Amino acid sequence: MTESAGELVYVxxxxxxxxxxxxxxxxxAAEASQSLTYLAILDPPHFADLDKRLIGLVVEELEWLxxxxxxxxxxxxxxxVTSTRVIVRTGEVDDEVEALAKSTGATSIVxxxxxxxxxxxxxxxxxxxxxxxxxxxxxxxxxxxxxxxLQLT
Amino acid sequence: MSTAGVLTLGAxxxxxxxxxxxxxxNFLEQELGVVVLLAVAAAMAIIVKRIKVPYTVALVLxxxxxAFFPNFVDLDFSPELILGLLIPPLLxxxxxxxxxxxxxxxxxxxxFFALGGTMLGTFAVGYxxxxxxxxxxxxAVAFGALISATDPVAVIAFFKSLGVTxxxxxxxxxxxxxxxxxxxxxxxxxVDAATPGESFGIGNAISNFLIVGGGGLAVGVVLGGxxxxxxxARVDDALIETTTSLALAYGSFLVAEEFGLIIGVDDLHFSxxxxxxAAGLMVGTYGLRNTSPTTRITLEYFWExxxxxxxxxxxxxxxxxxxxxxxxxxxxxxNVLIAIGxxxxxxxxxxxGFGAIHGKLQPSRRVPMAFKHVMYWGGLRGAISLAxxxxxxxxxxxxxVVDTLLVMTFGVVLFTLLxxxxxxxxxxxxxxxxxxxxxxRHQQEIQARIYSRxxxxxxxxxxxxxxxxxxxxxxxxxxxxxxxxxAARTELSEHFGTHPELExxxxxxxxxxxxxxxxxxxxxxVRSGFVSTDVGHHLAVEINNRVAALELIEERWEANIAxxxxxxxx
Numbered sequence: 001m002t003e004s005a006g007e008l009v010y011v012x013x014x015x016x017x018x019x020x021x022x023x024x025x026x027x028x029a030a031e032a033s034q035s036l037t038y039l040a041i042l043d044p045p046h047f048a049d050l051d052k053r054l055i056g057l058v059v060e061e062l063e064w065l066x067x068x069x070x071x072x073x074x075x076x077x078x079x080x081v082t083s084t085r086v087i088v089r090t091g092e093v094d095d096e097v098e099a100l101a102k103s104t105g106a107t108s109i110v111x112x113x114x115x116x117x118x119x120x121x122x123x124x125x126x127x128x129x130x131x132x133x134x135x136x137x138x139x140x141x142x143x144x145x146x147x148x149x150l151q152l153t
Numbered sequence: 154m155s156t157a158g159v160l161t162l163g164a165x166x167x168x169x170x171x172x173x174x175x176x177x178x179n180f181l182e183q184e185l186g187v188v189v190l191l192a193v194a195a196a197m198a199i200i201v202k203r204i205k206v207p208y209t210v211a212l213v214l215x216x217x218x219x220a221f222f223p224n225f226v227d228l229d230f231s232p233e234l235i236l237g238l239l240i241p242p243l244l245x246x247x248x249x250x251x252x253x254x255x256x257x258x259x260x261x262x263x264x265f266f267a268l269g270g271t272m273l274g275t276f277a278v279g280y281x282x283x284x285x286x287x288x289x290x291x292x293a294v295a296f297g298a299l300i301s302a303t304d305p306v307a308v309i310a311f312f313k314s315l316g317v318t319x320x321x322x323x324x325x326x327x328x329x330x331x332x333x334x335x336x337x338x339x340x341x342x343x344v345d346a347a348t349p350g351e352s353f354g355i356g357n358a359i360s361n362f363l364i365v366g367g368g369g370l371a372v373g374v375v376l377g378g379x380x381x382x383x384x385x386a387r388v389d390d391a392l393i394e395t396t397t398s399l400a401l402a403y404g405s406f407l408v409a410e411e412f413g414l415i416i417g418v419d420d421l422h423f424s425x426x427x428x429x430x431a432a433g434l435m436v437g438t439y440g441l442r443n444t445s446p447t448t449r450i451t452l453e454y455f456w457e458x459x460x461x462x463x464x465x466x467x468x469x470x471x472x473x474x475x476x477x478x479x480x481x482x483x484x485x486x487x488n489v490l491i492a493i494g495x496x497x498x499x500x501x502x503x504x505x506g507f508g509a510i511h512g513k514l515q516p517s518r519r520v521p522m523a524f525k526h527v528m529y530w531g532g533l534r535g536a537i538s539l540a541x542x543x544x545x546x547x548x549x550x551x552x553x554v555v556d557t558l559l560v561m562t563f564g565v566v567l568f569t570l571l572x573x574x575x576x577x578x579x580x581x582x583x584x585x586x587x588x589x590x591x592x593x594r595h596q597q598e599i600q601a602r603i604y605s606r607x608x609x610x611x612x613x614x615x616x617x618x619x620x621x622x623x624x625x626x627x628x629x630x631x632x633x634x635x636x637x638x639x640a641a642r643t644e645l646s647e648h649f650g651t652h653p654e655l656e657x658x659x660x661x662x663x664x665x666x667x668x669x670x671x672x673x674x675x676x677x678x679v680r681s682g683f684v685s686t687d688v689g690h691h692l693a694v695e696i697n698n699r700v701a702a703l704e705l706i707e708e709r710w711e712a713n714i715a716x717x718x719x720x721x722x723x
Contacts, residue, residue, distance in 0.1 A: 047709065053445075054701075054702070057699070058702045060702065064664075065703075069657065
């Protein structure tokens with residue numbers, strides 16, 4: 001088994017970076033022999049109005065969906081990532097990314113595009129995350145060439 | 154046993170005056186009339202599912218048919234009954250679909266269109282009708298008010314099926330809700346002013362509008378807030394919460410309308426309609442937030458059914474009220490055309506004129522031009538306008554004026570539903586506002602082909618296994634089918650490779666289908682006695698929670714994904 005060269009954290013919130021972005025992040029992790037963590041954040045602008053019980057239900061269902069999505073992407077790829085996992089957190093994007101990066105020692109952080117960050121600029125967000133985590137921060141390009149085809153069985 | 158003038162009814166052999174027997178008989182006739190109308194409504198619902206016509210369009214056509222046979226059923230809905238019984242649930246149900254966070258974001262344009270637009274529409278349409286049709290000024294204003302109430306039921310149904318962005322839905326539904334309320338107040342003021350001894354000065358009308366409207370809003374906020382925080386937030390029982398919401402819808406209406414009676418001040422009343430709207434918004438915002446998914450589903454389903462019943466009754470009753478055999482068709486056709494022209498011109502000014510002003514006042518939330526086109530052409534009229542027109546019967550306007558306004562209202566509703574209602578989906582698609590892009594449709598086509606060909610192959614195999622078909626023929630046909638299915642699968646794989654964004658939509662759809670299948674499986678297990686009702690209920694609640702969570706995820710994701718292109722050309 002290939003030894004993992006660090007961890008790539010793929011970050012998504014409020015519906016950002018679905019589909020093509022996750023595929024691109026998967027290929028990037030496989031290329032760099034990194035393990036892949038899918039961090040989905042239920043951020044206040046999108047989920048603050050829900051009470052704890054509903055947030056709990058959303059977390060549970062989102063974990064199920066994203067695990068299925070991650071498996072779909074893995075099966076469609078010709079390459080293999082050493083290990084994958086899905087984490088769903090509730091809170092501010094910056095705080096949650098920093099907390100996860102520090103606890104896992106993540107070396108790469110990939111933000112799923114399109115990015116919805118309200119009034120902030122994308123550059124500000126990327127710089128803030130770079131400073132707070134010390135990791136490489138990039139935005140995955142959703143316009144990148146399509147990944148491998150999904151094989152239906 | 155009966156004696157002259159007295160009937161005996163019931164087990165106790167108590168004598169009942171014959172008058173009561175007549176009243177009972179009359180009640181039974183009315184009940185029969187309602188049952189017949191409900192049966193017609195149900196039949197229409199079945200038919201429209203097959204012919205893909207909006208339900209309200211079908212209802213208005215049946216209403217039109219009823220207009221030729223006014224004695225089809227013996228039913229007499231009094232104006233009080235229409236106002237007090239039918240209107241509150243229509244408005245309350247509409248508020249439940251408006252998520253406050255999204256409404257709040259667009260509250261300014263919604264109120265701007267609803268308040269300013271409805272007031273302009275009331276007087277502009279009123280003026281045109283007064284000048285060209287020749288009805289008295291106050292009757293024309295009342296007509297202007299009632300016809301300004303837009304009814305998005307048919308349009309929203311298209312929005313859902315076409316996957317239109319939520320912001321457009323909120324703008325259309327929000328405007329409709331508030332302009333219904335404004336139209337009611339303006340209509341009431343115009344009708345009241347027509348009573349002998351009253352007048353309709355602008356200053357007087359504005360102060361009345363503020364008192365009646367503000368008071369109604371206050372009553373709704375207080376009662377809705379109380380019910381949300383004290384009952385809905387603390388009780389988790391679908392039956393109790395649904396019953397409470399029903400009591401709130403009617404209660405807020407009655408308290409506002411009878412406020413003077415309650416506090417002992419003569420002639421003081423507030424707008425019951427605005428009270429219902431405010432109470433509904435409070436429940437939708439604060440009450441439902443704390444309810445369990447099961448309760449939420451039960452409550453929404455209950456209100457959906459009630460709105461369906463009320464909508465059906467209103468559309469059919471108006472048909473019964475218009476006796477087309479006795480009216481001058483040629484004269485009324487001209488009046489209807491004038492009314493249609495008036496609403497189209499006025500709506501144009503409201504949507505594009507007010508839209509341009511709003512764009513200057515709030516550039517960050519300007520309404521895209523494509524949205525304005527939909528708001529203009531999607532400004533249909535429906536149940537609220539019809540119900541208000543029925544209230545005219547109790548006014549002091551002359552009977553022939555009331556008849557003219559009834560026919561004009563019905564004509565406008567008929568036009569908007571038949572012409573605008575049936576072409577709005579084409580407009581939405583042409584403007585590129587449909588969420589179901591060509592790529593998604595192509596994906597569904599391939600999936601459907603795979604599904605249908607597998608079904609064909611299974612049938613051929615069955616026929617072969619049962620010896621109905623030669624084995625060699627069955628095998629050959631199955632192999633051909635397999636080839637087709639394989640080709641379709643390859644096509645689908647390539648399609649996903651080119652359009653990976655479809656993956657998540659497919660995942661969500663598949664998950665929804667799977668949860669529905671899980672629900673059916675549990676129901677089957679309960680029916681077969683494999684699990685107890687309690688266990689089945691517990692599992693069903695779990696799945697309901699999953700469904701609710703899935704809907705929330707979809708809703709929040711959708712809100713964040715702007716429709717492609719075409720929206721920045723305001």
